[in-house]
Amino acid sequence: MKDALSQVRQDDALTELHRYMTSRSTPGWQAEDRRKQQHIDYIQQYCADELKAVLKTADEVVEQTFLFRFPWDMERSRIPVTFEEEIDWGYVPDKDVEWAYMLNRHRYWVALGQAYAITGNEEYARTFCCQLEDWMDRNPVPDMPTKDTLTWRTIEAGLRCANWIKALSYIQDSPLLTPTLLAKVMISLHEHSEYLALSFTGWKNISNWGVLETCGLFQTALYFPEFTRAKIWRQLGEERLGETARIQVMADGIHWEQSPTYHHEVLVCFLDCIRLARMNGLELQDELQQKVHQMAVASLYWAKPNHRQPMLGDSDDSDVRSILTYAGWLFQDSVLRFGGYDHMDYDNAWLFGMNGVEGYEQLIAEEPPYLSRSFTHSGHYMMRTGWDEQDLYLYFHCGPLGGGHGHADLLHFDLHAFGRDMLTDLGRYNYSDHTPLRKALKESAAHNTTTVDGIGFTEITDTWSFSQIAKPTGSKWISNPDFDYVEGSHDGYRHLDDPVHLLRRIIFIKPYYWLLVDSFSCRQEHTFSQHFHFAPGAVQMEDETFICRTKNEQEANLCIIPVNVKGLQGKIDDGVISREYNLLEPNQHAVYARTGKGTVSMMQMLYPQPSGEPFCPLVEQVPIYRHTGEPVDAVQAEACRISFPERNEEHIIVISHEVPSSHLDSYVVEGIQIFGEVVLIVFANGQKKVTVIK
Secondary structure, three states: OHHHHHOOOHHHHHHHHHHHHHHOOOOOOOOOHHHHHHHHHHHHHHOHHHHHHHHHHHHHHHOOEEOOOOOOOOOOOOOOEEOOOOOOOOOOHHHOHHHHHHHOOOHHHHHHHHHHHHHOOHHHHHHHHHHHHHHHHHOOOOOOOOOOOOOOOHHHHHHHHHHHHHHHHHHOOOOOOOHHHHHHHHHHHHHHHHHHHHHOOHHHHHOHHHHHHHHHHHHHHHHOOOOOOHHHHHHHHHHHHHHHHHHHEOOOOOEOOOOHHHHHHHHHHHHHHHHHHHHOOOOOOHHHHHHHHHHHHHHHHHOOOOOEOOOOOOOOOOEOHHHHHHHHHHOOOHHHHHHOOOOOOHHHHHHHHHHHHHHHHHOOOOOOOOOOEEEOOOOEEEEEOOOOOOOOEEEEEOOOOOHHHOOOOOOOEEEEEOOEEEEOOOOOOOOOOOOHHHHHOOOHHHOOOEEEOOEOOOOEOOOOOEOOOOOEEEEEEEEOOOEEEEEEEEOOOOOOOOOOEEEEEEEEEOOOEEEEEEEEEEEEEEEEEEEEEEOOOOEEEOOOOOOEEEOOOOOOEEEEEEOOOOOOEEEEEEEEEOOOOOOOEEEEEEEEEEEEEEEEEEEEEEEEEOOOOOOOOEEEEOOOEEOOOOEOOOOOEEEEEEEEHHHOEEEEEEEEOOOOOOHHHOEEEOOEEEOOOEEEEEEEOOEEEEEEOO
16 A cells, blocks of 8 residues: 555555455454354344334435434434435534434444345445445544534534444445445545544543543544554543543442433543554553443442333433343343343444353353342432332432433322332423423422422523522431332422422332421421322322322233322422423323411322222321320421231331421320330230331
8 A cells, every 4th residue: 555655556555544444354344254144044033123224214314315214313303304415414403413413423334234234235335335435525534623513513423433433334245335435435444533633621530422522532542543643543542431430429329410311421431542552552540431330230229120221310211232232241240131131232232243242141140149228329319119110119309400302300209009100300301592481390399309489499590501500408218118208308399488398208118108398497387399290190189088009901001099188289280291302191190188277297108009009098087195295286297107908917107207306206006105306106916016117
């Protein structure tokens, strides 16, 4: 090649470059030819649905039709867009610039590459080559890094690098990838890398952008070590990966932005870099790898029994098994493998090939060591009865906002039972301020939490900004085989002229039900509200008892049973839920409210019913006395009796609104003297058992 260039034989030089690039042994660049058919057979047998979606996408892209449908597409679309003539790389449908960003990340070209690798149809290669060259010709690299662009934000540049490299590795053997075009692509990847190398700032260290774009830079450096700048890019990549992991991943392994979707986007980028480094005989910093492993463990415990992440913050209803499969195999971790798929899934089969597929089958899954788990640094708490898909699960959040992708969701909880979402976050819908739903879905009232006087505790300014921001002021977690207990509070109403102090407590009496206790302390009169948002399906509320029930025929249901209905108001309203970006479905939500001053509380039993179970427990208030005989006012302590006639069992739970601090706070309930802030009394089989929970 050097000789050809020295003799000004450019075509010969490009041909020699093409020959070298398509025959080199750079790790990950060449597929396993001798096992190609086995790989195709495996995908067709075990990943038929995913393959169908990829081929459908590839066929659409051939026709210049774009629909972003893949499970981890950050902003999926619902309506296909077709370009009859040339592709408009700056097209913005329905005022949503995220569509243009997705168009310029080129994930769909990976689908073209995989379709070509499986079918050998040159039409897929032709489409890739033509669209790639068109994009390069019409979107030159800016002189300086900028956000004021639809095509060259650094996050798109980083994601493009990774997607181009994958697509090229699948299509490199096509005669349509000419020497001239390959050289042109290499020049563009070099420009991308220089652009990314120059763009890094302190903001990138704390933003998911920093990880996503560094992943692209690092991959380009390792896949193209022939570039004279590759060593520098690799060093920059290693440094930035280490710094972003140290800064962005909290001490318990959860990404600081408080969005499972972005936690997982960052996690996958880290996994990609660790995998590629190992393929090249490198090991990234131990501290980085430990952080990434922590992130995967957090994902395992975060996942609901249906394997999906909570829709906290800007998140969708996404299945995390592919990511846990990836992490389980990469780290050779049997517990993470437990949370993954039984067989290696489509994306991982492409990453690891048949050796990985076969090795994954040999890695024995091991049940996680804990059921319930707290992540106290980031403020996430998970309660569960087991690891089967029919088990009960509750997720509670009492952590910081988490930046622009955060929502006003302090003290929010999700509840999933017997294979069904019962109470849930409402999702994100869209990132554009042109729709009022964007702001509405971030508001306090759009979450399963509490509000005061109809005012949100965090003020949402627009799609990314906030003014008044509530902060968590404390939490407590207790877990043992018979019960879980969590409490949390925040300062979101302490700025009012009459400050309001609030506390949410959730007690899980395993394996049956939860007791929810919300208490508020103030001097003047306020109206306090609880919000409960249901998964799609019918919901009813009884007029006098205010018992709220889902009405899912042939499926599990949830009963919300208030303990004290005096002065309580309740209603059901219609709403919407967004389980994917750009997708809306109808749902319903319940609101309970009580007006008062001093100490005001609302208490409900949350009882999941398995399919076919017709009854709910009986719930009633129980009087409390001091051991000296005087009655105890409800502002000091409350108790409820929960009766299960079919099991001949009865529970009494005592909740103190003031921390017991003297002998007078030793109460008597149903003739039993107790001392504690939260106490459980169980009557069963002629026996009684008293447990001080807190």
